[in-house]
Amino acid sequence: MTLSVDVFHRQGSFTLKAAFESSGRLTALFGSSGSGKTTLINTIGGLLRPDRGRVVVDNHVLVDTAAGVFVPKYRRRIGYVFQDARLFPHLTVAQNLRYGSFFSPKADRYSDFDSLVQMLGIGQLLDRRPAALSGGEKQRVAIGRALNASPRLILMDEPLASLDEPRKAEILPYIERMRDQLRIPIVYVSHSLAEVSRLATDVVRLRDGQIMASGPVQETLAGVGMPDAPTSRSRQSQDEPFALIELEVVGAEESDGLAILRSDGGEWRLPLGELRVGVRFRARIAASDVLVAREVPRSISALNVLPTVVESVSEPALGTCLVLMRCGSDRLIASVTARSARLLQLSSGQPVHAIVKSVAVDRLLI
């Protein structure tokens, strides 16, 4: 599936001018509120007619203002999960779930009601009315309702934003299952870096109606705070640059309580905890937890020393530089003082070693 969007829309003093293409399993539209995420997703879903532009899903042209094409939302077969569930109050859960399948053309119906109900764990809710559901249950039913219409694409607009933390934790695994088990691509709007770094395969970063970056999550989010960063950065804040690395457990050193893991760029040791061989997950490594060394250090407590190549070094801001390094197909970011950057003579193309403390790896389960 390829989603291709190129739209221009003006609404009051706000202007959206965005073009991107994605064929990811879960493309996150990421940005703060007011950045145009919802406007953008609404043009894909057909809830909003852009002033100018094109929206194409696979080979279906949904919007082409130049050619006068605007497919109405009810003919797009694009599912939409709203922040506020929007279940039909006069219908039971089962009727809500079946609503969309009634309208989808028979030949295109692929949804299996029973397995969907099972996947979302809503079997015991079928006879209830939406008023009798909790927030998390409503959102799961809303996801099921959108999926059961056999859509070509699913849009999710901040589906977790109105839920409290326990409810979020309840829904996240279902979204991950959707992403990994079903073959329907998802476009996911969120302002939460935590959600996006856990869920997204691809990211479109928006600010003030413009696209700052788009591409695979490791690259796009690794750039958060990179050259266009605001000059003041507080350590450990959400805005702190970080890298995302896909890791797979390949072995264990039980005596030391360590797991052996492999990323594309090298081997890692992490605390074993509940990790078992074969588990894959995404780790988040903050720039301030990464050291840079010219040579392989000896006698050091950190266990992860990875060979990398410097890709770029940012201009110093507040005495700190960000060093972007390539490690296989992954990227790592280190924040070092301007003085260290100068002493190590860091420059692009230079091979260096990235050092990461095992305990600094933030594990995001997939």
Next chain:
Amino acid sequence: MEWLALSAQEWTAVRLSIWVSTWATIASLPLGVAVAWLLARRQFWGKAVLNGVVHLPLILPPVVTGYLLLITFGRKGPVGSFLDSCCGIVFSFRWTGAALACGIMAFPLLVRAIRLSIEAVDRRLEAAAGTLGASPAWVFTTITLPLILPGVIAGMILSFAKAMGEFGATITFVSNIPGETQTLPSAIYTFTQVPGGDLGALRLTLVSIAVAMTALVASEIFARQVARRLELE
């Protein structure tokens, strides 16, 4: 309690009134829903005029409405003569004319109740139905209509009660013919014009009060139900 029993003539008037009001309400319903929807949802040139025309019977003296009906829908009126020659539909001095007069007089109440409940419908639900593949017509029948149903029923009850009580326009347009156009209020009026008619007038008055009260209470219950339904989410 003997005096409470209705005479044959009184029964005829009550039955005719119920018949006429039922028809007036049912026949005006589709138009009422359409007009209420237009007023609630659409912006168009002449909206204020349409709104005014719909509400006019509420403000005009009923005699004026009746007279306007007479010169338009009467046998010699432009619409009346056309309907007579093309489809054999005659309004003047028939119960159908009484139903037409009642329907028009009750129309503002019908439209008002339906319009309010359409305005209370959460349009985001309709948008959600659209993303699930429902065309605007399907959205209306499967989402909007069920949600406004209590409001529609409340409007119908009010409209029915208003039709039961309609007097001025009816008597002006179709006169006061027992068994054909003599509705309940016309019958009461006739009783008050003849010596010894007090008891009959009183009995029919009690019937009128009962009908009006029942309608108001029922309408109130349905209105509350629509409010509860729409607050669910």
